[in-house]
Amino acid sequence: MKRFKGLSLLLSVLLVLSLGTLAFSQEKGVIEIFSWWTAGGEAEGLQALFDIYNRLYPDVEIINATVAGGAGAHAKAVLKTRMLGGDPPDTFQVHAGKELIDTWVKTGFMEPLTDLFESEGWVEVMPKGILDIVSYEGDYWSVPVNIHKANVLWYNKQIFADNGLNPPQTFDEFFEIADKLQEQGIIPFVLGTKDGWEAAHVFETVLIAKLGAEGYSGLWTGETKWSDPGVTEALETFKKMVTYVNPDHAAFTWDEAYEYIIDGKGAMSIMGDWVAGYFFSKEYTDFGWVPVPETAGIFDALSDSFGLPKGCKNRDNVINFLKVLGSKEGQEAFNLKKGSIPARTDINKDLFDDYQKSVMEDWEKDVIVPSVMHGAAAAEGWVTEFKDVIALFVARPDIEVTQKALVQVAERAGVAQ
Amino acid sequence: MKKTKEEKILTFLFILPSVILIAVFVYGFIGWTGWISLTNWKDVVPDFTFVGFRNYIDLFHNLRFQIGLKNILVFTVLFLVVSIAIGLFLAILLDRKVRFENVFRSIYLFPMAISFIVTGVVWRWMLNPGTATTGSLGINMLLDKIGLGFLKSGWYTDPNVGIKAVVIPAVWQMSGYVMAMYLAGIRGIPQELSEAAQVDGASNWQVYRYIILPLLQPITLGAVIILTHISLKIFDLVVAMTGAGIGFSCDVPALFMYDTTFRGNFFAQGAAIATILLIFVAILIIPYLRHGLREGS
Numbered sequence: 234m235k236r237f238k239g240l241s242l243l244l245s246v247l248l249v250l251s252l253g254t255l256a257f258s259q260e261k262g263v264i265e266i267f268s269w270w271t272a273g274g275e276a277e278g279l280q281a282l283f284d285i286y287n288r289l290y291p292d293v294e295i296i297n298a299t300v301a302g303g304a305g306a307h308a309k310a311v312l313k314t315r316m317l318g319g320d321p322p323d324t325f326q327v328h329a330g331k332e333l334i335d336t337w338v339k340t341g342f343m344e345p346l347t348d349l350f351e352s353e354g355w356v357e358v359m360p361k362g363i364l365d366i367v368s369y370e371g372d373y374w375s376v377p378v379n380i381h382k383a384n385v386l387w388y389n390k391q392i393f394a395d396n397g398l399n400p401p402q403t404f405d406e407f408f409e410i411a412d413k414l415q416e417q418g419i420i421p422f423v424l425g426t427k428d429g430w431e432a433a434h435v436f437e438t439v440l441i442a443k444l445g446a447e448g449y450s451g452l453w454t455g456e457t458k459w460s461d462p463g464v465t466e467a468l469e470t471f472k473k474m475v476t477y478v479n480p481d482h483a484a485f486t487w488d489e490a491y492e493y494i495i496d497g498k499g500a501m502s503i504m505g506d507w508v509a510g511y512f513f514s515k516e517y518t519d520f521g522w523v524p525v526p527e528t529a530g531i532f533d534a535l536s537d538s539f540g541l542p543k544g545c546k547n548r549d550n551v552i553n554f555l556k557v558l559g560s561k562e563g564q565e566a567f568n569l570k571k572g573s574i575p576a577r578t579d580i581n582k583d584l585f586d587d588y589q590k591s592v593m594e595d596w597e598k599d600v601i602v603p604s605v606m607h608g609a610a611a612a613e614g615w616v617t618e619f620k621d622v623i624a625l626f627v628a629r630p631d632i633e634v635t636q637k638a639l640v641q642v643a644e645r646a647g648v649a650q
Numbered sequence: 651m652k653k654t655k656e657e658k659i660l661t662f663l664f665i666l667p668s669v670i671l672i673a674v675f676v677y678g679f680i681g682w683t684g685w686i687s688l689t690n691w692k693d694v695v696p697d698f699t700f701v702g703f704r705n706y707i708d709l710f711h712n713l714r715f716q717i718g719l720k721n722i723l724v725f726t727v728l729f730l731v732v733s734i735a736i737g738l739f740l741a742i743l744l745d746r747k748v749r750f751e752n753v754f755r756s757i758y759l760f761p762m763a764i765s766f767i768v769t770g771v772v773w774r775w776m777l778n779p780g781t782a783t784t785g786s787l788g789i790n791m792l793l794d795k796i797g798l799g800f801l802k803s804g805w806y807t808d809p810n811v812g813i814k815a816v817v818i819p820a821v822w823q824m825s826g827y828v829m830a831m832y833l834a835g836i837r838g839i840p841q842e843l844s845e846a847a848q849v850d851g852a853s854n855w856q857v858y859r860y861i862i863l864p865l866l867q868p869i870t871l872g873a874v875i876i877l878t879h880i881s882l883k884i885f886d887l888v889v890a891m892t893g894a895g896i897g898f899s900c901d902v903p904a905l906f907m908y909d910t911t912f913r914g915n916f917f918a919q920g921a922a923i924a925t926i927l928l929i930f931v932a933i934l935i936i937p938y939l940r941h942g943l944r945e946g947s
Binding site: 306309310313314316317336337340341342426427428429480481482483484612613614616617618621624625627628629638 | 692693694695713714774778779780804806807809892893894895896897898899900908909910911912913914915916
């Protein structure tokens with residue numbers, strides 16, 4: 234016991250020393266940080282970042298500007314009016330990839346952060362896959378704080394054990410399991426579609442399953458045509474999946490729908506791994522996970538990042554905040570709560586939950602594809618129309634009409650078919 | 651009364667600030683929106699290339715917009731008819747000199763004081779039908795309990811009901827307001843008229859049918875105008891309660907406008923929807939204003 238005390242004393246001295254090297258700063262004033270992190274794990278993650286920032290810069294007041302709403306739909310609306318109106322927040326959450334580059338970088342709203350990436354050594358500790366989607370014309374434009382995997386099938390372990398089931402590897406198995414569960418009066422496939430993007434998220438993972446990594450990525454560059462038979466097959470599969478969902482899916486946002494799984498009334502669901510953070514915050518541990526059927530070895534990735542808008546009022550404070558975001562300590566603290574994995578690869582993996590450890594392994598060995606519903610793969614206009622087509626498909630599952638609409642949407646987005 | 655020259659100048663000076671403010675912030679921006687709807691602006695950076703009516707033509711070919719238009723029509727008709735019927739009914743009941751009239755009047759009127767967002771969230775929960783595993787929830791549970799289980803519905807989660815379910819909270823919120831309008835109207839009708847009719851042997855029904863209702867016509871017109879313009883612009887209630895719904899069964903043009911503008915960056919298309927909504931409201935309001943102005947002078 235005594236020795237333990239001595240050890241902890243030593244550790245705390247080390248901690249203080251390490252903080253000393255970061256130097257307590259004299260920065261003053263405010264920093265306004267804009268995000269859509271208001272629910273469970275994500276809000277806690279954000280708070281963890283604020284705590285670190287407050288400790289390092291105690292005289293800077295943080296204004297936590299959040300706008301609630303799934304996948305940031307409402308936050309993005311507020312952000313756009315502010316940016317266009319010349320009143321940018323000091324820094325804001327943005328999905329790395331097309332959403333960052335097409336909406337804000339190409340249009341000249343951001344400052345490059347290449348110097349910061351080099352001086353902080355992020356270029357060495359972040360993998361190429363993630364650096365690529367925050368760069369444009371040789372510069373880096375935002376600091377990724379996490380990586381999420383979008384193609385995860387979550388299931389209630391208890392239900393699977395009670396019914397002697399194994400999680401599905403293929404869609405044939407998926408439907409077999411779903412039939413069995415339905416007979417038991419359990420909702421086979423849990424879905425919440427109130428915010429309008431959730432169905433398209435599921436469909437995105439089915440597209441990956443049916444087209445493979447290359448075929449799916451090609452959809453967004455024009456190498457794969459939307460008239461491809463793989464797309465037809467994906468629509469057929471998705472149509473069948475929808476017949477197994479909870480009939481009240483329109484009443485719920487994704488997190489509200491997940492109560493079915495926590496309560497043991499629903500068995501499986503497809504969503505990104507912010508679900509892990511949600512389960513942590515609900516203190517629910519009896520969940521299992523596998524890749525979405527037929528997507529093993531593929532990592533459908535998205536990343537939240539923060540950038541530096543031109544004309545922000547507290548530039549120095551933002552640079553300091555971005556340093557915290559990119560630091561080992563910041564990435565660990567944030568992702569422990571959020572359920573995602575750090576963008577840096579040199580973090581202490583032992584701190585993390587089993588789920589996150591498994592994602593870190595996937596991240597290193599899987600083929601990475603960009604998520605479309607979360608801003609990485611396509612420009613926002615295309616994403617909006619894509620999600621509308623799929624939302625309509627849920628109610629009117631006409632495969633031919635839908636595939637035609639998908640082709641048209643791609644053409645409008647400037648990708649020849 | 652004839653005004654002197656100084657008085658005229660003074661009057662003009664007094665209203666000048668508001669005229670300027672309204673000219674800029676109302677009509678200026680309406681004009682600006684109209685202009686944007688004719689451009690090619692579909693990114694966060696404005697693109698003012700003139701494209702004529704292309705955005706409008708595209709819109710009317712857009713399935714989501716077609717569904718939204720149909721929905722707003724259904725919503726408006728139901729909302730109008732039911733609100734006015736309930737409002738009138740409540741006003742007549744209260745006019746029968748009930749006890750605690752003040753209390754009832756306040757109770758009926760209170761929902762109007764609540765924001766549509768609050769109403770939407772609460773009714774989203776109340777009209778959540780529940781599933782086989784949860785059993786009935788909210789209103790459905792109530793219907794079960796009082797033996798009216800056959801009235802149960804999927805409400806807004808059923809694409810065949812969709813927007814009609816949103817009519818329920820809208821009516822709940824606004825019918826009290828209609829009642830207040832009618833009650834004021836009824837109270838404004840001279841007692842002698844109905845008394846004279848009664849002396850002539852008219853029944854209660856006849857008094858209402860032939861005396862009071864015809865005299866309430868201007869009130870009805872006012873209520874129609876107010877409710878319709880609320881209805882055509884409805885947005886907050888739908889956002890809070892249902893979102894666009896399954897297959898856009900709860901979608902309205904205003905929600906589409908928000909989505910396409912701020913999520914999709916199709917600013918020109920959003921402006922076109924705004925302009926169309928404005929035209930709809932104007933078709934309704936302008937005759938009313940002209941009518942009102944003529945009577946005023």
